[in-house]
Amino acid sequence: MSVVGSPPPPCRSAVFCNAECEPSASPAAENLRFSMLCGINAARLYGSRKRLVLRGGRGWWNSLKPVKAKDDDDAGSNHGRKCSVMSNENVKPIKAMVDSDSSWNENSSSFSSKNLCEVSNVGNSTNILWHDSPIKKRDRQQLLQQKGCVIWLTGLSGSGKSTLACALSRSLHARGKLTYVLDGDNVRHGLNRDLSFRAEDRSENIRRIGEVAKLFADAGLICITSLISPYQKDRDACRALLPEGDFIEVFIDVPLHVCEARDPKGLYKLARAGKIKDFTGIDDPYEPPSSCEIVLQQQQGNGFKSPCDMAEIVIAYLEEKGYLRA
Ligand SMILES: Nc1ncnc2c1ncn2[C@@H]1O[C@H](COP(=O)(O)OS(=O)(=O)O)[C@@H](OP(=O)(O)O)[C@H]1O
């Protein structure tokens, strides 16, 4: 958490979305001379109620003085908060939308926000700045008449993930819904071709696909992932990337002996013979979800639920939760 007045050293910029001037302070936002803000070297305002980017040298944060920060009622954004900042007593206040978790700390009289401090260091990426798009997720959802989400299929090799992913995408497509399948095998042909099946590589595989799935969901698509994703903590990390409810974990609960009997690729046989190491279920663990949105047990009487029946269960869930309308 960074606080105005004592930001981390590399942080020298702030982005405020939907910035506007206080009506009492100035009749037109264009009239505001942001470049005159005390200590700020350069500032740009795109339009009257759009996006304000403030950049400044080390120390300019000290000149910013927050006057209020409160939840935004009319922002139309779940993450939106409205705040006002002043550079000093002589400069007019600016109302600004900050996209995510910013908070006004009454006790320390400081405004703390990761968005106030938009130029940041993430992993090995330094001095990076988040750019907002004028077209939002809700606009894309409106266009597509659906809600973006991730259907995360998990289960042993041979449990039926790929088959269900195909059945689901076919059925949703027939209803006019836009889907995209991210299959573990396929993604390992490209984006994740550098990854093995060692535990840390599996985690990285899941992390990358979780991030890609998040982008697809943000694009408004119903993204179906088909990965063993054997470790609970990795699935939980992907869940945490998405807004509440948008990560729909589906456990295809087919016992090992059934998967092994199917063995469509002959991999279990090779694993049992020691020719493949770290094979899930044989010499590498599979951690079943402790709690997930849908559990599909294939057994139905003496037979199996068909892939189409399973797809219908998932689609009924999507329907009930409102994902098949904007
Ligand atoms: N050691 C080992 N363990 C498990 N699976 C293996 C292994 N080696 C190769 N394969 C093949 O890779 C497919 C699983 O890839 P995933 O990306 O889904 O795996 S993981 O989520 O990273 O664990 C998996 O595909 P599915 O059978 O569709 O699950 C296998 O075909």
Ligand SMILES: Nc1ncnc2c1ncn2[C@@H]1O[C@H](COP(=O)(O)OP(=O)(O)O)[C@@H](O)[C@H]1O
């Ligand atoms: N619901 C089902 N009932 C019976 N067999 C199935 C079902 N779903 C998949 N299968 C069969 O199980 C095997 C493995 O399916 P697949 O979708 O490739 O699993 P995974 O992607 O989890 O490895 C295939 O031979 C497939 O035909």
